[in-house]
Amino acid sequence: MSDAGGSAGARLPQTFGEKLSFAAPVLLATLAVAVLISFVLVWVVSGQLRTELKKVETDLTTKNDALNKELTEEKKKTADLQKKADELTAANVDLNKKNEDLKNNLGKAVTELDKTSKSLAKIVTDLGDFTYEGQKQVDATQNQGLAQHEQKIKYIEGRLEILKTLEADVNTLKGDTSELKKEYVVLKGDLGKVRDKAEITDKDLSDLTERSRIFQLKVLSARAKEAAEQARSNDIKSLVQRLNQE
Amino acid sequence: MNQMRTLGTIAFAFGLVALVAGCFTKREEGTNHAGLKAGMQVSDDMEGWVAVPNTQPKEVKGDKFTYYVLSTHNIVPAKLAGFQAVSAKGFEKLSGIKVPEQKTPEGELWAMKPAGRTVPKDKDGWVGVPLRFPKVEGGAMAVLEADTLISKEMDGWVAIDKETSAKLFSELETKQQTIDKRASEKK
Numbered sequence: 001m002s003d004a005g006g007s008a009g010a011r012l013p014q015t016f017g018e019k020l021s022f023a024a025p026v027l028l029a030t031l032a033v034a035v036l037i038s039f040v041l042v043w044v045v046s047g048q049l050r051t052e053l054k055k056v057e058t059d060l061t062t063k064n065d066a067l068n069k070e071l072t073e074e075k076k077k078t079a080d081l082q083k084k085a086d087e088l089t090a091a092n093v094d095l096n097k098k099n100e101d102l103k104n105n106l107g108k109a110v111t112e113l114d115k116t117s118k119s120l121a122k123i124v125t126d127l128g129d130f131t132y133e134g135q136k137q138v139d140a141t142q143n144q145g146l147a148q149h150e151q152k153i154k155y156i157e158g159r160l161e162i163l164k165t166l167e168a169d170v171n172t173l174k175g176d177t178s179e180l181k182k183e184y185v186v187l188k189g190d191l192g193k194v195r196d197k198a199e200i201t202d203k204d205l206s207d208l209t210e211r212s213r214i215f216q217l218k219v220l221s222a223r224a225k226e227a228a229e230q231a232r233s234n235d236i237k238s239l240v241q242r243l244n245q246e
Numbered sequence: 247m248n249q250m251r252t253l254g255t256i257a258f259a260f261g262l263v264a265l266v267a268g269c270f271t272k273r274e275e276g277t278n279h280a281g282l283k284a285g286m287q288v289s290d291d292m293e294g295w296v297a298v299p300n301t302q303p304k305e306v307k308g309d310k311f312t313y314y315v316l317s318t319h320n321i322v323p324a325k326l327a328g329f330q331a332v333s334a335k336g337f338e339k340l341s342g343i344k345v346p347e348q349k350t351p352e353g354e355l356w357a358m359k360p361a362g363r364t365v366p367k368d369k370d371g372w373v374g375v376p377l378r379f380p381k382v383e384g385g386a387m388a389v390l391e392a393d394t395l396i397s398k399e400m401d402g403w404v405a406i407d408k409e410t411s412a413k414l415f416s417e418l419e420t421k422q423q424t425i426d427k428r429a430s431e432k433k
Contacts, residue, residue, distance in 0.1 A: 224416040231330070231412035239415060240384035243336045245422060 152200040159212050160191050166219050173222055180218060187215055271358070271365070271374060278393040279321060284370035288358045297356040297365075297372040298395065303405060308343065311413075314405040317350040320396040321375055327392040329405040336386045337404040340414040348402035 013019045163184065170180050190211075194204045230238045270289040271280045282297055302323050303314035316331060334345045358374050365372075379397040380388040390405055406414070 220420060224419040227415040227419040228412035231415045232408050234328075234330070234389050234408070236330070236383040236387045236389060239330075239411075240386045242415060242419065243332075243339060243386050244384070 149200060152205060153195055155205065156191055156195040156200075156208065159208065160188065160195075162216070163188055163191065163212065166216060169219050169223060173219075173226055177222065180215075180222060183215060183218070187211055277324065278376060280374040282365045282369055282372045282374055284365055284367040286365045288361050288363045288365070288374075290361045292374055293359050293361040294377070295358040295374045296377045296395070297358055297369055297374040299353060300371060300373045303396070308341075311406065311410045313337075313343075313410070315345055315348070316396045316400055316403045316405060317348055318396060318398045318401040319350075319353050319355070321373055322380070322390045322392055322394050322396065324392040326390050326405055329390045329407055330411045331380060331388045331390055331400060331403045331405045332411075333386045333400075334402045334404065337406075340418055345402060345404055350401050352398055 013022045167184055170177050170184055173180075187208075191208055194200060194208060197204070227239075227242055229235075230242075269285070269287050271282060271286050271292050272289065273280050273292075280292060280295075281300075288295075298319045298321065301317065301320050303316045303320050303326065306313050306315060314326060314329070332340065334347070338344050355377075356369055356372065375393050375395060378391070378394045380390050380394050380400065382388045382397075382399060385399075388400065388403075396403075
């Protein structure tokens with residue numbers, strides 16, 4: 001019964017020809033798809049190759065242009081150098097000629113100079129003694145000037161040393177010493193300025209001496225006043241320190 | 247007769263009270279010391295005090311100022327309270343005045359204890375004070391307080407008032423600074 005039912009359905013191809021014609025549409029479709037894919041792949045790869053080739057071509061063109069430009073410049077430079085070389089050669093020829101002339105003239109001049117130098121030697125000998133004495137005097141005056149300057153600098157440095165000891169005094173004072181401190185800074189600065197001057201005048205020195213002296217007296221007075229205050233306030237510890245000062 | 251007896255009893259009682267009251271040591275008014283008399287008894291509040299002979303610093307009138315030379319166990323009188331005591335060496339440096347060395351023998355300190363102890367005859371006229379000495383700073387100076395005892399360390403020291411001290415210290419400072427200044431200028 002079942003066999004009878006099966007034979008009643010769609011009939012399957014039996015021969016090769018029938019089978020081929022049955023599978024033909026599928027095969028053709030598959031082939032077409034394969035061809036299409038191959039074409040697409042070839043198209044993409046060739047596109048990339050074309051792009052790269054174009055890029056390489058552009059680079060080569062640019063480099064070529066640059067080289068051409070450099071070549072032109074070099075040619076120009078070479079031409080300039082050639083021109084200069086020609087000029088120098090011409091100048092050299094002139095110089096040679098002049099040199100020859102000079103040689104001739106020099107021979108004459110040497111003979112003349114020989115005579116002159118002999119007479120000059122005598123004058124130099126005569127002048128020698130005179131110059132030596134004159135220079136000696138100039139040196140002595142300069143040395144004296146330098147010694148005086150040095151002495152003045154030493155004097156100012158001495159004042160600065162004294163000021164340094166006074167700074168300690170000012171700092172140890174317990175009262176309000178701001179004014180004294182300010183004055184100290186100004187005076188020290190002025191002493192330094194004068195010391196560094198190229199020309200230290202007597203007026204500079206006397207002014208600074210007077211100012212230093214007044215400052216010293218002010219410090220001295222402040223210390224004396226402080227000592228008196230300590231005595232009045234029974235600050236025995238400080239008084240003992242003062243007593244023990246050498 | 248009875249009245250006479252009553253009066254006699256009252257007089258005896260007064261006498262007894264006066265006798266007992268006079269027997270105890272007593273501070274002099276406004277001070278911190280007590281004069282002793284033989285036979286007195288040490289009062290409770292003075293137990294532990296000491297008694298010394300009644301000696302005071304010696305006053306010396308100089309040309310420019312007056313000063314007081316201190317000796318061991320002097321009692322500082324009220325008028326010298328607040329004065330500054332300076333060692334003889336320090337005083338010489340300050341004023342240029344050389345004070346002769348004292349060498350006061352260390353006298354006896356009679357201890358006033360226990361309370362009720364009777365003052366012996368040889369201590370008659372002595373003065374009792376609390377056992378306190380002026381505080382010495384740096385072995386060279388001290389400030390004096392009334393009714394304190396001068397210690398052996400301060401024997402021969404000199405007391406001067408604050409104004410004199412201020413003047414002398416001011417002069418000393420000026421003198422020292424001037425010497426320093428000259429020395430540095432010579433350099």
